Amino acid sequence: MKRRHWLGLLCALPLVLGLARLRFDAEIFNLLPETLPAVRGLQLQQRHFAGSRELLITVSSGRAEFADIVAQAIAKDLAARPDLARSVRWQPPWLENPAAAAENIAWLWRQQPPAAFAALAARLNGTQLADELTAARDLLATSLDPQSLARTGYDPLGLTRLPTAGESGPMRFDEGEGIFFGDEGRFRVVFVEPPRDGMNYQELARWLEQIRDEMKELYGDTLYRFLLTHLGYTGGPAFLAEIATGMERDMRSSVLSTLVVIGALFWFAHRSWRPLGLLLLCLLLTLSLTLALGGLVFGTLNVVSVGFAAVLLGLTVDYALVSYQEFVAGPHRTVAEVRRDVAPGIGWSAATTAGTFSLLGLAGLPGLAQLGVLTALGLLVGAGVMLYVFLPLVMRRAPAGQALPPSEPPPCRMTWRPAALVAAVIAAVLFVRGLPPVTSSADPLRPRQSWAYAAMDELKLKLGRTNEPTWAVFTGADVGAIGDRLEQAEATLAAAKTRGELTSFTLPTAFWPRPQWAATNRTTAAQVAARSEEILSAATAAGFSSDSLALARTVFAQWRATTAGEGTAWPTNDTARWIVGQTAARTADGQWLALGLLQLASANSRGTLATLLPTDVLLTSWDSLGPALLRHVSVRVAALTALIGAVLGGCLWLAFRRWQEVALGFVALGLSFALLLAVMALLGWTWNLLSLVALPLLLGSSVDSTIHVQLALRRHGPNLRALWATTGKALLLCAGANIAGFGSLAWSSNAGLASMDLICAVGVGCVFTVCVGLLPGLWWAWAGQLPPALVPIPSALYRGLPWRIAVVLAGRLPLRVSRTLARLGVANYVRLRPDRLAVVAANLRPALADPTTAETVARRNFAEFASKLVDLWRLEAGRLPADIVQPGSGWDHFHSALATKRGVLLVTPHLGNWELGSLLLQRFGIRPLVLTAPEPADGLTEFRSAARARLGIDTLVVGADPFAFVEVIRRLQDGGVVAVLVDRPPAATRTDVELFGRNFAASPSAAELARAAGCVVLPVAIVRMGETYRAEALPPVPYERAALGCRERRSVFTGAILRAFEPLLRQHPDQWFHFVPLWPERSEDAPR
């Protein structure tokens, strides 16, 4: 008890730690592979640039003046609420603070090449200054361009005419206005910065609600309608909040709806509340334990990978259904017995499916890899929970009389024609409609009905920016490195524009610091500033007012005030901060980033440009994300599917050992997939990024159906109705649960998840339809006739090397470990070789009081055999204690026989652990001679003979040497002890006797030895009783030596010997070990 508590505590500690570590991550980019440049670039752009962090409130009105008024009012209201917004902009910052423009211009000039700054200084000197001023007056007098008039009016000295920074154009503040309004002023955008950084999706969702409430409280719906205005909300925070909360809502509702559907299915099948309640509790326990393990392994789980929950519930409920069905079939058995029967199948199924899901780690998407590992963990945990928690609890109060009587419905045979017809229909549909196409867009990643996306679409339309922009993200260790890359990129992109690959591009080159130039220009700037009064006086004399010289005055003052070291950082005024926030950033690890905007002429240009630009410039866009991911996933999906196919092929071969059934397994899967394609084609569905991953999911989770159905077909043969009534019903429930698990996410708010789960749900339905509805006909047509001698030979595992290895291991490992491993191995063997199980059941059936329990007893037989083998190996390794064999009753017969000096022939069937008799005989001081047939492998015969010799047993291999029996007769006549097995004769020397009222082939060797030596024939058996063995000696079998000269009399004597063991065989049928067919074939005994 105490030890169990400590063990439980030890197991619980990691789970508690896992739950404590558990965190949820809603960052969508963490789902995607960071190694892809498109993903990395978008990640940097979304995370570090202000534009991606701001909420955009769109104001759309029928009148420009109303839009203007509302936008301004929103900005004023939010600006007065620092708890709601750190900053708010409804118009370009330079309009709000024109004075800041002068500071920025002064700074920009210092970042220009020294030659350009020197040219400016020359332009503001002497006659050139006079010419400049005259030209300005002429322009003011004659220009017909209002913008030129306005600019020259406040900048007669041309200080705003910065040198062109490449093709992207000089720094023009008015070009940024287009992002604040559109549609002739009827559409406005208000940029709202969240009150603090690092808000998670739940905080952003709450913040968004507060903003909406604030807007509603500001004007109310009525006033908005009066003003013909409606508001929209979009931008990074809106997308994140909407997508993440949508997914969280989907996960929650899918788990609940899956539980409801599973409960309904279970109730429909079994009409019992208590097991239903226990089932649901165990499913929740499975979920909780898996989450804890997920927390322990990963720490942070992405909300998408938490979608495993619904899938897991649908799959693990199969284990509960199988366990419960087994319990209902035999309610008076113990928990251990039921578990022993179902554990191999559940374990094998869990291992196969878990292995398939874990292979999702190769899909190339981190989010799906996590989902795969979580599901794999969950399946293993679920198998354990159902076997060791659900089963004991549900069997605790087993109701009486619930066993289902065996039924013999009339046979119904199905042909291959329905399958052929379905295949023809599928081919016709696919020929007409074509295969479902694969879409490469990134739409699967976005919600299906999204107010944020709707607002963004309206924004793009109204601002005339319908083309998706391409971002160029520059990375570098320092500001100077970025500056150099920008310069290089200017030339590259200008050439690309000339070639027609680009429509336009904008880089922050003009507003990027040039520390070296700034340092050089400081002297020139100081010189110009020193002459500022002279310059301004000249301008005044030329007729310019002091208003028109305000900008110049401020610029000169900035240059005058500049000290050494300044110029490397950007100005700190509002306008500069806004511009810098849109175009420059620094990561937490000190890397510098710059953001450029490109309008590509076509999607093909991206690839060309990516090769021309340096590798540390990432070209990315939402448009390119989809194709990049698709390429990344497609290659892996093909390899992944091939790998899973290979694994499944191996599993099917181990299960069936017949190539016809393996091939039928693949035919069924292929037909199921084709049916799915036909349904998709008819409904107009397409494959996308996420739904492609449904392929391996369907492959792995559906292979069980083909195994179950074909094994059931072996059992029931042409009896299709029996198949439907047993396996079909169980598969229907399992399929229904799986469809519930997948289908619960088909209404997900995320388009990609919904499509993936819908396809999985329909796929499971297709698999069920094909495997239960069509596969039987195909199986009967092609694989229905089993080979006559399916299992005539001993197991391939009974060979020299495996035996030697087993002896070594059994000699070194603790007993409990050896037994556990042996039992697991045997259980898996039974799972893999159901035909062998059938043989054993047929062998034991005549000895059983209730023949219907033959399969159950056969399973126990295998388990006992595992224990027997371990003890035998330990015996041969010299590690078995001598007192493990205790003499039972009847050994006085042995001693009396010894005293007659006639020789004692110990006869035994393959019951219990007859080899252990050597330990007892050793204690009696007897060195027996054992007659044995050659082992299946030559080396094994010698190995075992040597092992017996070490135990004080002489071995005589009977068969090749015709004079071997001379030695035996001599030993007996000398009063020795010889042991022989009597129930598995060579075919050439068998004699038919009656055993259990049936014809049985026995060995006549005992009768012949008795005739030849006149020895005492003593039946003995060594059977396991708990942890020890009991050696039973039966009374000698009497005979008339002279009568044994007749063959018939020898046969009768042999029959008497065998029948002497009937009571022991009936008492211990699970220790009578024969793995090849014993009885001649009768119709009711034919292997199933």
Add this chain to the structure above:
Amino acid sequence: MNTFRTALRWTVLVAAWVGFVPMVAGQSPGAEPVLRQWLARQTNLTTWTADFVQTRNLKALTQPLTTPGKVWFRAPAQFRWELGQPAQSVALRGEADLLILAPKLKRAERYPVAAFATGPMGDALALLDTGFPRDATAFTNRFAILGLAETNATHAFRLQPRAKAAQKVLTELTVFVATNDFQLRATELVFRDGSRLRNDFTNAVENAPIEAGQFEPALDATWKVTEPLRGRQP
């Protein structure tokens, strides 16, 4: 906070109403008959040429700038403005394009007529064609009549652009026409910053033939022609 919000709400309402009223009204009752007379007369014009003196009172300058020039107009919408002698700026409106020429620099900018509907080009057009309305309905849709004054034997129509975008640049335009024959005497534009631009017309000739080439640019290979609006999103 509630007080602030309430104040803001009322501000919005008042601002909306104040902005709304002029659009609904926008017509000075007394000016209507005179305006209709002038507009009716304009429809009889096929050509119109005149000399003018343009006076610009700009906030950027302490003294006004005056520049002589000449203007040609041919119905329905072709015009040629030459500013300066010799011409330093020329504005030509043809069938499909508006050309702004800088003869001294041999540079020309071409703008498609469709661009005039919105944005800065609409503002530029107001400087050039206010005096030549062809359609009464279009004129009243474009301008609100703030008032009519009569001084020195001229009617002075005070106008305001209805478009809010135009109002950001031009707050008011005044058209001066003779009271006896409704000939255009002058136009005056008032900008938001208080600057003014006035054209005083003399030697006007109506319906005289004008050479076709007058409205076509004579651009040879030495001219650099640009199209500033190409590639820009509207």
